[in-house]
Structures are given as C-alpha cells and as structure tokens.
Amino acid sequence: MSAIADTHHRRVMIGAGLCLALLVVMSLAIGVQELSLSGTEGTMPFADLMAISRLPRTLAAVLCGAGLAVAGQIMQTLTRNRFVEPSTAGTAQSAALGILIVTLFLPAAGLGLKALVASGCALAGTALFLATAHRLPPEQPHLVPLFGLVYGGVVGAAVTYVAWQTDLLQYLDIWTNGEFSGVLKGRYELLFVAVVIVAAAMLIADRLTIMALGEDQATSLGIDYRRMTQIGLVLVSVMSALSVVVVGLIPFVGLVVPNLVSRISGDNLRGTLPLVALGGAILVLASDIAGRVMRFPYEIPVGTVMGVIGPAVFLWFILRERRDA
Amino acid sequence: MRDRIVIGLLLCLALLAVIAFMTVNLRGNIAFALELRGIRLAALVTVAVAIALSTVTFQTITGNRILTPSIMGLDALYQFGQVALVFALGGLGYVSLSPQLKFGMEASALMLLAMVILWPALKSRMDLTLMLLAGVVIGGLFRSLTNLLARLIDPQEFAVAQRAMYANFSAPNTDLLAIAALVTILAGGFLFSRRHLLDIAALGRDTAIGLGVDWNRLVLLQLITVSLLVAVSTALVGPVTFFGLLIAALAERLTSSRRHASVFVVAMLLGVIVLVGGQTLLQHGLGQAGTLSVVVDFLGGLVFILLLFARRTR
Numbered sequence: 001m002s003a004i005a006d007t008h009h010r011r012v013m014i015g016a017g018l019c020l021a022l023l024v025v026m027s028l029a030i031g032v033q034e035l036s037l038s039g040t041e042g043t044m045p046f047a048d049l050m051a052i053s054r055l056p057r058t059l060a061a062v063l064c065g066a067g068l069a070v071a072g073q074i075m076q077t078l079t080r081n082r083f084v085e086p087s088t089a090g091t092a093q094s095a096a097l098g099i100l101i102v103t104l105f106l107p108a109a110g111l112g113l114k115a116l117v118a119s120g121c122a123l124a125g126t127a128l129f130l131a132t133a134h135r136l137p138p139e140q141p142h143l144v145p146l147f148g149l150v151y152g153g154v155v156g157a158a159v160t161y162v163a164w165q166t167d168l169l170q171y172l173d174i175w176t177n178g179e180f181s182g183v184l185k186g187r188y189e190l191l192f193v194a195v196v197i198v199a200a201a202m203l204i205a206d207r208l209t210i211m212a213l214g215e216d217q218a219t220s221l222g223i224d225y226r227r228m229t230q231i232g233l234v235l236v237s238v239m240s241a242l243s244v245v246v247v248g249l250i251p252f253v254g255l256v257v258p259n260l261v262s263r264i265s266g267d268n269l270r271g272t273l274p275l276v277a278l279g280g281a282i283l284v285l286a287s288d289i290a291g292r293v294m295r296f297p298y299e300i301p302v303g304t305v306m307g308v309i310g311p312a313v314f315l316w317f318i319l320r321e322r323r324d325a
Numbered sequence: 326m327r328d329r330i331v332i333g334l335l336l337c338l339a340l341l342a343v344i345a346f347m348t349v350n351l352r353g354n355i356a357f358a359l360e361l362r363g364i365r366l367a368a369l370v371t372v373a374v375a376i377a378l379s380t381v382t383f384q385t386i387t388g389n390r391i392l393t394p395s396i397m398g399l400d401a402l403y404q405f406g407q408v409a410l411v412f413a414l415g416g417l418g419y420v421s422l423s424p425q426l427k428f429g430m431e432a433s434a435l436m437l438l439a440m441v442i443l444w445p446a447l448k449s450r451m452d453l454t455l456m457l458l459a460g461v462v463i464g465g466l467f468r469s470l471t472n473l474l475a476r477l478i479d480p481q482e483f484a485v486a487q488r489a490m491y492a493n494f495s496a497p498n499t500d501l502l503a504i505a506a507l508v509t510i511l512a513g514g515f516l517f518s519r520r521h522l523l524d525i526a527a528l529g530r531d532t533a534i535g536l537g538v539d540w541n542r543l544v545l546l547q548l549i550t551v552s553l554l555v556a557v558s559t560a561l562v563g564p565v566t567f568f569g570l571l572i573a574a575l576a577e578r579l580t581s582s583r584r585h586a587s588v589f590v591v592a593m594l595l596g597v598i599v600l601v602g603g604q605t606l607l608q609h610g611l612g613q614a615g616t617l618s619v620v621v622d623f624l625g626g627l628v629f630i631l632l633l634f635a636r637r638t639r
Contacts, residue, residue: 083458135634142454147633149461153566154626161619300476307469311462318459 009265009275016278020062023285027058030289032297052185060188061180061288061302062281064243065253067194069280070201070273071239072254074232077208077269079133082262083145083318085254086126086240089133090148092249093155094125095241096175100159104166111190111245118241125155126237130229142318178243178250178303180288191246197239198277204231205269212267250303252310253280259317283309328587331579335594342602343370349609367506368497369604372558373572373596375509378516379554380569381576381585381592385527386544389453390577391632393569396457398464399555400564402438405467406431408474416479424500432508432556439552440545447544464566494604494617497561505557512550512557520585523547527583565618567625572596574628 031054033044044052072085079089086092098121102114129151136143156176163172174182201208207228211218215225243250257279265272284302287309291300346369347362380393394400410427411419419427442463446456516523526533526543534540558565576592577583603617 140454142452142458143633146454146458146461147630149458149465150626150629150633154623154630157619157623157626161616161623164616164619295477298476300473304469304472304476308466308473311466311469315459315462315466318455318462 009271012264013275013278016275016282020278020282020285023282023289024058024062027061027285027289028054030292053183056185056188057180057183057288058285060183060191060247061285063191063194064178064247064250065280065282065284066277067191067197067239067280068243068250068253068284069257069276070198070254071236072280073258073269073273073276074201074208074236075254076258077212078130078229078232078236079144080138080212080214081133081141081144082259083141083255083314084133084148085252085258086122086236087249087251088145088148088152088255089126089129090152090155091122091126091129091237091240092244092251093152093159095119095122095237095244096172096249097121097125097155097159097162098241099175099245100162100168100172103168103171104162111187115190115242115245118245119238122237122241122244123233126233130233174248175244176249176303177301178248178306179299179301180247181299181301183247188246190242193242194239197235198273200231200235202270202273204228205273208232209267209269248301248303250284250306252306252314253284256310256313257283259313327581328584328591332587332590332594335579335591335598339594339597339601342598342605346601346605349605364499364502365495365497366601368499368502368561369494369600370597371502371506371509372497372561373600374513374593375505375554375558376565376569377572377576377592377596378509378513378589379551379558380573381588382516382523382547383551384573385523385585386547387447387456388527388529390574391570391629392453392457392460393567393573394551394555395564395566395569396464396629397443397460398467399435399439399552400559400566401464401467401471402442403431403435403556403559404564405471405474406434406438408471408478412474412478425504428501428504428556428560431560432553435556436549436552439548443548444545447548448541494562494600495608501560505561508553508557512554515550516547517586517589519547520589523585524583527585563618566622567629568596568599568621570632571621571625571628572599574632 028050031049033049068086075084075086075089075091076082095118098118099114101121102109102117106113129148132151133144133147136147160169160172163169207223210221210223211225211228213221218228219225258276261272261276261279265275284306287305288302291302291305294300343366346366347359351358383394383397384390384392407427410431414422446459451459522538522543525536525538526540528536530540533543572592572595575595576588579595580587580591599621600617603620607617607620
C-alpha cells in the first residue's frame with residue numbers, strides 16, 4: 001500500500017469509528033422509557049435499564065452486524081462472486097431448518113444446542129450450494145446469486161411446510177425476521193462468538209485475498225485451497241446460525257457492506273476486513289435505530305428495514321456495474 | 326396430432342380433478358356445499374387460466390423460458406399497491422370502498438408501474454441473466470416494502486392488509502370472482518385472437534420485425550394484458566411465485582411445437598389439474614388444506630434451478 005492510500009485508508013477507518021461511536025450513544029439514548037439518573041417512580045433505575053436492556057441491545061446489533069458483514073466477505077471470496085452472501089446462498093434458511101428440527105424433537109433445548117444444530121445444518125446447506133454453484137459458468141456472474149436466491153427460497157418453502165404441519169409458523173416468523181427488541185441481558189451473550197469469528201477471519205485475511213484469484217492460482221502460490229474453503233465455510237455457517245438463533249435473519253448485510261468497502265478501499269482483505277466489520281456494525285445498528293424511531297413507540301424489525309435497504313442497494317450495484325462495463 | 330392426444334388426455338385429467346373437487350367427502354346440506362365448492366372451483370380455474378396465459382405470453386415476448394411475470398415481481402408489485410391503498414385510505418376507508426373499484430384502481434396502478442419498470446428493460450434488450458436477477462431482487466424489494474408499510478399501519482388496520490399478503494387457495498377472495506372471470510375471458514379472447522402473431526413473435530425480435538410485425542406495439546399490448554391477468558390472479562389468491570413457471574415449463578415439454586394455439590390450451594389444462602387436483606389431494610387426501618401454495622413454490626423453485634442448469638448445458 002502506498003503512503004497516500006495508507007493515509008486515505010486510515011482516514012476512512014477513523015471516520016467509520018467515529019460514526020459507530022455516535023450511533024452507539026444514540027442507540028443507548030433511544031427507548032420508550034425516558035432517561036433520568038435518579039429514576040422517577042415506577043420506572044427502572046438508570047443503571048439497570050442500561051445493563052439489562054439498552055446496552056445488550058446495542059452490543060447485539062454491533063456484534064451481529066460485524067460478524068455478518070465479515071461472513072459475507074468470506075462467502076464472496078469462496079464463490080469468487082461479489083453478489084453472494086449468507087441470506088442469498090441458503091445458509092440462513094438452512095440454519096432456520098436446523099432450529100426447527102431442534103424445536104420439534106427437543107423442545108426444551110437451550111440456545112447453545114440450538115445454535116450448534118443450526119450451525120451444522122447451515123454448514124450442510126452452504127456446502128451443497130457451493131458444490132452446485134461451482135458448476136455454473138464463471139463467465140455469467142449473475143447466475144450464482146440467482147441460483148442462491150431461489151435455492152434459499154426452496155429451502156425456505158420446505159421449512160414453512162414443516163412448520164405449518166407442526167403448528168410452529170409463529171416461531172418461524174421470529175427466526176426469519178431479525179429483531180433486536182427481544183434482546184435482554186442473559187439472552188444474547190452467544191453473539192460474542194462473533195468476535196472470535198471476525199478475529200479468525202483477520203488471521204487468514206492474506207490467504208483469503210489470494211484465494212480470490214481462483215483455485216489454480218492460489219494452489220500454485222502455496223495455499224491449501226480445500227482446507228481454507230472448509231475453514232471459511234465453518235466461519236460463515238456458525239456466524240449466520242448464531243445470528244438466526246439469537247435475533248433472527250438479517251438479510252443483505254454481508255452483501256452491501258463488502259461491496260461498498262471494496263469500492264472505497266480495494267480488495268486487500270488484511271487492510272479492509274476491519275473496515276468491513278465496522279461497516280457491518282454501523283449498518284445494522286443504524287437500521288435498528290431507524291426501525292425504533294420510524295414509528296415510535298412501536299418498532300419495526302431490523303430484518304424488515306434491511307429487507308428494503310438491501311435489495312435497493314443490490315439493484316443499484318448490478319445496474320451500475322452494467323453501465324460501467 | 327400428438328398435441329391433440331396430449332390435450333385430450335389432459336382434458337380428461339382436468340375433468341377428473343374437477344369432479345373430485347366437487348364430490349369428495351360431500352355430506353350435510355349438499356346443495357349448499359355444492360354451491361360453495363362451485364364458487365371456489367370457479368375462482369381456482371380463473372386463477373389457473375390467468376396465470377397460464379400470462380406466463381406463456383410473457384415468455385414469448387421476452388424470448389426466454391425461465392422468466393415469468395411473478396418472478397419479475399409483478400404480483401409483489403400488485404400486493405404493494407394493495408397495502409399502499411390501505412395505508413393511504415386507512416382501514417375503514419379501504420373496507421368501505423367497493424371491491425370492484427379497488428380492483429380497478431389496483432389493476433390500473435399495476436399496468437402503469439409494469440410499463441414504467443418493464444418497458445425500458447425490454448426495450449434495452451438487457452442480458453437475460455441480469456434481467457432475471459434484477460427481477461428476483463425487485464420482487465424481494467417490493468415484498469419487503471409491503472412488509473414495512475404493513476408495520477407502519479395501525480395494528481387494527483394491519484389485519485385488513487394482512488389478508489392481502491398471503492397466497493390462499495383454500496379460501497379465495499370470491500367478492501371479485503365475477504369481474505375477475507370477465508377480465509380473464511376478455512384478456513384470454515384477445516390473446517387467442519392474436520395467437521398467430523405470437524407464433525411469429527416467438528421466432529425472435531429481429532425475425533418478427535423482418536416479417537413485418539410492429540414489435541413495440543405488440544410487446545406493449547401484450548404487457549398490458551399480462552399485467553391485467555396478474556392482477557386477476559393476485560387479487561383472487563395472492564402471490565404465487567413459481568406456479569406459472571411450473572406449468573409453462575411442463576406445457577413446453579408436452580407440446581410438439583411452440584404454436585400458441587396448443588401451448589395456451591395445454592398450459593391452462595395443466596394449471597387446472599395442478600391447482601384443482603392439488604387442492605383436492607391436499608385437502609381430502611392429506612388433510613392439509615392451506616399448504617398448496619408452499620408445495621407449489623417448493624416444486625416450482627426446483628424446476629427453476631433445473632432450468633438454470635439445463636440452459637447451461639444446451
């Protein structure tokens with residue numbers, strides 16, 4: 001990286017960091033109960049309110065956003081396609097299938113077991129997607145996300161069918177539409193695994209950058225391609241499954257953020273992965289805040305907000321790319 | 326000749342499905358039950374015909390076998406219009422409007438928007454896979470916008486909007502049956518009268534223009550008809566993403582040529598068999614009245630994936 005690019009990159013990082021800090025403060029300040037340090041009668045004391053509800057909610061959004069954005073970046077490296085991410089590759093839908101299976105056979109299972117089975121199912125579903133997507137012609141980059149979207153839809157239809165048969169449709173809505181309003185102390189700590197996932201991704205960032213060149217190139221440069229693919233798959237699956245189990249599906253984070261970052265700072269993942277994580281945290285937290293204030297005191301789930309932002313940005317990407325070409 | 330045999334066989338199957346739908350498990354007040362089932366049957370047949378005609382026509386003017394109006398997000402657009410109307414008028418205002426007037430407003434809005442969105446895309450002769458992807462994404466965008474709008478509506482009014490949001494074959498919206506059937510018959514008659522023109526259009530844009538077809542006029546008129554038919558089916562049962570694809574793909578394989586006279590009929594009969602037969606089977610055979618739309622979306626999605634991969638190897 002040249003000195004100029006380095007300064008540019010550092011400025012972007014600082015800007016993003018400040019932006020996230022501002023959003024965190026906003027997120028802590030917004031809620032139905034007015035903040036007062038003494039705590040008026042009939043309301044919760046300030047410290048409790050922060051520790052039990054506002055802080056966990058804010059942290060959950062930051063962790064989810066960072067993890068999902070990094071997961072999206074990894075997916076795009078593995079498929080060598082800019083338009084793929086966990087919710088457009090059947091990963092999240094397979095995770096929902098896993099939770100459904102646990103709920104059916106072990107209704108008393110805790111979050112940990114649910115997350116484990118969901119991760120397993122997400123892994124199987126994503127591996128199937130990858131194996132099939134590699135058979136699509138590489139010169140038509142739009143076929144892979146198209147296949148992924150429909151594949152996710154088919155898995156989703158199977159999940160809906162089973163849920164319908166077993167009267168679990170109501171739960172299904174919780175898993176398939178991400179929402180932070182249910183996040184309280186003691187019910188989101190699993191999300192801290194996202195820190196491990198982001199750290200692991202940064203450790204292998206250089207190898208991921210080389211993998212983006214394709215299997216032959218990467219292998220000739222000394223990368224164990226299959227092994228790295230497996231590691232990447234596990235990271236992506238665990239992250240998507242965790243977010244589906246704890247808060248529900250938040251679509252398109254992993255698509256929007258890496259694409260924007262790549263436009264600003266290029267594709268050297270060692271430099272850009274921290275920015276991707278920051279960007280994901282900003283996007284999800286901002287969407288959550290928007291959902292909270294749009295129809296105060298009611299809330300709009302973050303999954304619904306991202307469901308509108310995501311496809312709109314996606315559309316802009318694919319149409320703009322065509323004009324540039 | 327082969328087409329006639331296929332049509333004859335499908336006609337028998339469709340009749341069987343209809344008879345089964347009307348008679349299986351009939352008990353209690355028979356006259357009442359028959360009337361109720363008759364109305365539902367009429368709604369299902371209208372939907373099957375509307376989707377079959379609109380999908381086949383759409384595929385002809387866009388020159389491909391994978392794209393369908395609902396994959397391009399037309400029915401999501403219609404739904405968005407419905408919820409937007411509830412949002413604009415309020416739940417009470419929406420309910421007090423006559424259903425026919427609402428249908429008229431929503432159908433016109435859909436035709437207008439379809440023109441605004443699809444016409445430039447078709448004119449610029451966009452790359453097919455890009456158009457497909459853009460269509461799927463647009464469909465998703467409108468579904469999310471519908472959800473968002475529904476959340477912004479008062480909770481009491483939400484119930485009004487919610488009815489419009491899910492495909493339901495077991496309880497079609499029968500208020501609109503008369504007008505929906507009328508529109509379908511008129512639109513169907515129009516498409517049938519132009520079947521030879523469509524046969525020429527199927528040869529491709531350049532060949533058709535070379536043979537003296539006014540291509541823009543043809544595409545514009547068919548697009549308007551297609552959006553009307555989509556409005557009919559969405560108003561009656563809600564959105565069904567892959568149903569059209571399922572029957573159009575089957576119809577193409579069952580007919581010996583792409584002459585619209587036979588493709589239209591085969592697709593319509595297949596639609597009736599799948600909808601009426603499937604509903605009977607799920608309701609009485611498996612005791613699962615509400616799940617036909619999910620099953621159709623599952624199977625249709627698989628067909629879509631198969632078509633994607635088949636196209637590659639060709």
